[in-house]
Amino acid sequence: MRRPAILTWPVLGLVLTACAAHTSLAPVGSGRLVPNAGLGGPIVGAFGAYVPIPYMTAGADYGLGRRANLNGSVHLLPLAYQVMGLDAGLTWFPRAGSQSGPQIGIQPRIMMFGSVKSGVSSRLRIYPMISVSSSWQRERRSLYVGADLAGPLPQQDFDAEGASFIFSPFVGRRWNVGRGLFLLTELKWHGANVETDQLAVRYVRVLGHGALTPLFALQRSF
Secondary structure: OOEOOOOOHHHHHHHHHOOOOOOOOOOOOOOOEEEEEEEEOOEEEEOOEEEEOOOEEEEEEEEOOOOEEEEEEEEOHHHHHOEEEEEEEEEEOOOOOOOOOOEEEEEEEEEEEEEOOOOEOOOEEEEEEEEEEEEEEEOOEEEEEEEEEEOOOOOEOOEOOOOOOEEEEEEEEEEEEEOOEEEEEEEEEEEEEEEOOOOOOOEOOEOOEEEEEEEEEEEEOO
16 A cells, blocks of 8 residues: 655644744854754643644854845755754845844745655655844844745645645844854744644644644854
8 A cells, every 4th residue: 555645744744843932033244154953842731731833953153244034944854754844945034234123034035845755656845935023122032923824735635625824923132142043942833724623633732723742942143
Protein backbone atom coordinates (compact mmCIF):
# COMPACT_ATOMS: atom_id res chain seq x y z
CA MET A 1 0.00 0.00 0.00
CA ARG A 2 1.34 3.41 -0.93
CA ARG A 3 1.97 5.71 2.00
CA PRO A 4 -0.21 8.83 2.14
CA ALA A 5 1.10 12.12 0.85
CA ILE A 6 2.65 14.48 3.30
CA LEU A 7 0.77 17.68 4.01
CA THR A 8 -2.75 16.51 4.61
CA TRP A 9 -3.76 17.27 8.19
CA PRO A 10 -0.37 16.24 9.71
CA VAL A 11 1.36 18.85 7.60
CA LEU A 12 -1.25 21.46 8.41
CA GLY A 13 -0.31 20.62 11.98
CA LEU A 14 3.32 21.25 11.10
CA VAL A 15 2.41 24.64 9.67
CA LEU A 16 0.57 25.43 12.90
CA THR A 17 3.58 24.42 14.96
CA ALA A 18 6.29 25.83 12.68
CA CYS A 19 6.73 28.63 15.14
CA ALA A 20 9.48 31.16 15.65
CA ALA A 21 9.58 34.51 17.38
CA HIS A 22 9.50 37.48 15.02
CA THR A 23 13.14 38.58 15.08
CA SER A 24 13.28 41.02 12.13
CA LEU A 25 11.98 44.13 13.92
CA ALA A 26 14.37 46.77 12.56
CA PRO A 27 17.08 47.09 9.88
CA VAL A 28 20.25 45.41 11.12
CA GLY A 29 22.52 47.55 8.91
CA SER A 30 24.12 46.97 5.54
CA GLY A 31 26.36 43.91 5.52
CA ARG A 32 25.68 42.98 9.16
CA LEU A 33 24.75 39.44 10.20
CA VAL A 34 22.46 38.78 13.17
CA PRO A 35 22.00 35.05 13.88
CA ASN A 36 19.23 33.80 16.14
CA ALA A 37 18.04 30.65 17.87
CA GLY A 38 14.44 30.09 18.89
CA LEU A 39 12.43 27.77 21.11
CA GLY A 40 8.71 27.46 21.73
CA GLY A 41 5.48 26.06 20.41
CA PRO A 42 1.77 25.60 21.06
CA ILE A 43 0.74 24.56 24.56
CA VAL A 44 -0.85 21.08 24.44
CA GLY A 45 -2.44 18.77 26.95
CA ALA A 46 -0.36 15.68 27.71
CA PHE A 47 0.01 13.33 30.70
CA GLY A 48 -2.45 15.30 32.80
CA ALA A 49 -0.72 18.65 32.30
CA TYR A 50 -0.31 21.38 29.71
CA VAL A 51 3.15 21.74 28.20
CA PRO A 52 4.58 23.76 25.28
CA ILE A 53 5.91 21.85 22.28
CA PRO A 54 9.73 22.31 22.18
CA TYR A 55 9.86 23.56 18.59
CA MET A 56 13.40 24.72 17.75
CA THR A 57 14.64 26.98 14.97
CA ALA A 58 17.97 28.50 13.94
CA GLY A 59 18.33 31.38 11.51
CA ALA A 60 19.74 34.80 10.74
CA ASP A 61 19.02 38.28 9.43
CA TYR A 62 21.42 39.92 6.98
CA GLY A 63 21.31 43.64 6.28
CA LEU A 64 20.62 44.76 2.70
CA GLY A 65 21.08 48.51 2.83
CA ARG A 66 19.23 50.84 5.22
CA ARG A 67 15.70 49.55 4.72
CA ALA A 68 15.79 45.79 4.25
CA ASN A 69 16.89 42.53 5.90
CA LEU A 70 17.30 39.17 4.23
CA ASN A 71 15.95 36.41 6.52
CA GLY A 72 16.17 32.65 6.71
CA SER A 73 15.76 29.86 9.25
CA VAL A 74 15.90 26.09 9.61
CA HIS A 75 13.17 24.26 11.54
CA LEU A 76 14.86 21.60 13.64
CA LEU A 77 12.05 19.62 15.30
CA PRO A 78 10.56 18.25 12.02
CA LEU A 79 13.89 16.51 11.40
CA ALA A 80 12.87 14.03 14.11
CA TYR A 81 10.03 12.97 11.77
CA GLN A 82 12.22 12.88 8.66
CA VAL A 83 10.80 16.17 7.41
CA MET A 84 12.97 19.15 6.51
CA GLY A 85 11.57 22.62 7.16
CA LEU A 86 12.98 25.92 5.88
CA ASP A 87 11.73 29.45 5.51
CA ALA A 88 13.26 32.43 3.74
CA GLY A 89 12.17 35.97 3.06
CA LEU A 90 12.88 39.68 2.98
CA THR A 91 11.79 42.35 5.47
CA TRP A 92 11.24 45.89 4.22
CA PHE A 93 11.01 48.84 6.60
CA PRO A 94 9.14 51.80 5.09
CA ARG A 95 9.78 53.91 8.22
CA ALA A 96 13.46 53.05 8.68
CA GLY A 97 15.31 55.75 10.61
CA SER A 98 12.13 57.53 11.73
CA GLN A 99 12.33 59.03 15.22
CA SER A 100 8.56 59.32 15.66
CA GLY A 101 6.00 56.54 15.68
CA PRO A 102 6.61 52.79 15.39
CA GLN A 103 9.17 50.94 13.29
CA ILE A 104 7.06 49.10 10.71
CA GLY A 105 8.25 45.93 8.99
CA ILE A 106 6.66 44.06 6.07
CA GLN A 107 8.04 40.57 5.56
CA PRO A 108 6.99 38.37 2.62
CA ARG A 109 8.54 34.89 2.73
CA ILE A 110 8.06 31.28 1.79
CA MET A 111 7.94 28.19 3.99
CA MET A 112 9.07 24.85 2.62
CA PHE A 113 8.57 21.34 3.98
CA GLY A 114 10.05 18.25 2.37
CA SER A 115 9.91 14.60 3.37
CA VAL A 116 13.07 12.50 3.29
CA LYS A 117 11.15 9.28 3.99
CA SER A 118 11.10 6.55 1.37
CA GLY A 119 7.88 5.62 -0.36
CA VAL A 120 5.86 8.78 0.22
CA SER A 121 3.67 9.98 -2.64
CA SER A 122 4.46 13.67 -2.21
CA ARG A 123 7.73 15.10 -0.98
CA LEU A 124 7.65 18.89 -1.10
CA ARG A 125 5.19 21.65 -0.26
CA ILE A 126 5.82 25.39 -0.44
CA TYR A 127 3.60 27.95 1.27
CA PRO A 128 3.71 31.74 0.81
CA MET A 129 3.55 33.82 3.96
CA ILE A 130 3.54 37.48 4.90
CA SER A 131 4.16 39.10 8.27
CA VAL A 132 3.61 42.69 9.38
CA SER A 133 5.05 44.11 12.59
CA SER A 134 5.21 47.40 14.49
CA SER A 135 7.80 47.98 17.22
CA TRP A 136 8.42 50.78 19.69
CA GLN A 137 11.89 51.32 21.20
CA ARG A 138 12.01 52.11 24.93
CA GLU A 139 15.56 52.43 26.30
CA ARG A 140 16.96 48.86 26.46
CA ARG A 141 13.80 47.11 25.29
CA SER A 142 11.29 47.15 22.44
CA LEU A 143 7.60 46.34 22.51
CA TYR A 144 6.18 44.89 19.29
CA VAL A 145 2.91 43.62 17.82
CA GLY A 146 2.07 42.08 14.49
CA ALA A 147 0.54 39.17 12.61
CA ASP A 148 1.42 36.33 10.22
CA LEU A 149 -0.74 35.18 7.30
CA ALA A 150 0.14 31.80 5.74
CA GLY A 151 -1.47 30.14 2.74
CA PRO A 152 -3.26 29.22 0.65
CA LEU A 153 -3.23 25.69 2.06
CA PRO A 154 -4.34 22.60 0.12
CA GLN A 155 -7.94 21.54 0.66
CA GLN A 156 -8.25 18.60 3.04
CA ASP A 157 -10.10 15.50 1.77
CA PHE A 158 -11.74 14.98 5.17
CA ASP A 159 -12.64 18.65 5.78
CA ALA A 160 -13.94 20.52 2.75
CA GLU A 161 -14.63 23.55 4.95
CA GLY A 162 -11.15 23.70 6.47
CA ALA A 163 -9.33 27.03 6.57
CA SER A 164 -7.38 27.91 3.43
CA PHE A 165 -5.27 30.50 5.28
CA ILE A 166 -3.78 30.63 8.75
CA PHE A 167 -3.89 33.98 10.58
CA SER A 168 -1.66 34.36 13.66
CA PRO A 169 -1.43 37.65 15.63
CA PHE A 170 1.40 38.11 18.11
CA VAL A 171 2.74 40.48 20.77
CA GLY A 172 6.23 40.48 22.25
CA ARG A 173 9.12 42.27 23.86
CA ARG A 174 12.78 42.42 22.84
CA TRP A 175 15.28 42.88 25.67
CA ASN A 176 18.89 44.04 25.45
CA VAL A 177 20.60 41.61 27.83
CA GLY A 178 24.22 42.28 26.94
CA ARG A 179 26.56 43.78 24.42
CA GLY A 180 25.00 42.85 21.10
CA LEU A 181 22.85 40.14 22.73
CA PHE A 182 19.04 40.29 22.72
CA LEU A 183 16.28 38.14 24.21
CA LEU A 184 12.83 38.04 22.61
CA THR A 185 9.75 36.90 24.51
CA GLU A 186 6.58 36.55 22.45
CA LEU A 187 3.05 35.23 22.75
CA LYS A 188 1.33 34.21 19.51
CA TRP A 189 -2.27 33.16 18.91
CA HIS A 190 -1.37 30.63 16.27
CA GLY A 191 -4.12 29.82 13.78
CA ALA A 192 -6.63 32.25 15.28
CA ASN A 193 -9.04 31.52 12.42
CA VAL A 194 -8.75 27.70 12.67
CA GLU A 195 -11.22 25.69 14.77
CA THR A 196 -9.18 23.47 17.08
CA ASP A 197 -11.75 22.42 19.69
CA GLN A 198 -12.58 19.16 17.87
CA LEU A 199 -9.03 17.91 17.31
CA ALA A 200 -7.42 14.93 18.99
CA VAL A 201 -4.63 17.25 20.16
CA ARG A 202 -5.79 19.45 23.07
CA TYR A 203 -4.41 22.93 22.50
CA VAL A 204 -4.73 25.85 24.89
CA ARG A 205 -6.95 27.94 22.63
CA VAL A 206 -9.18 31.01 22.62
CA LEU A 207 -12.91 30.65 21.89
CA GLY A 208 -12.29 27.20 20.39
CA HIS A 209 -9.79 28.52 17.84
CA GLY A 210 -6.04 28.33 17.30
CA ALA A 211 -3.38 27.61 19.91
CA LEU A 212 -1.66 29.92 22.37
CA THR A 213 2.06 29.75 21.67
CA PRO A 214 4.85 31.11 23.90
CA LEU A 215 8.05 31.78 21.97
CA PHE A 216 11.59 32.72 22.93
CA ALA A 217 14.61 33.66 20.86
CA LEU A 218 18.19 34.85 21.33
CA GLN A 219 19.82 37.23 18.83
CA ARG A 220 23.51 38.07 18.55
CA SER A 221 24.55 41.10 16.54
CA PHE A 222 27.94 41.09 14.78
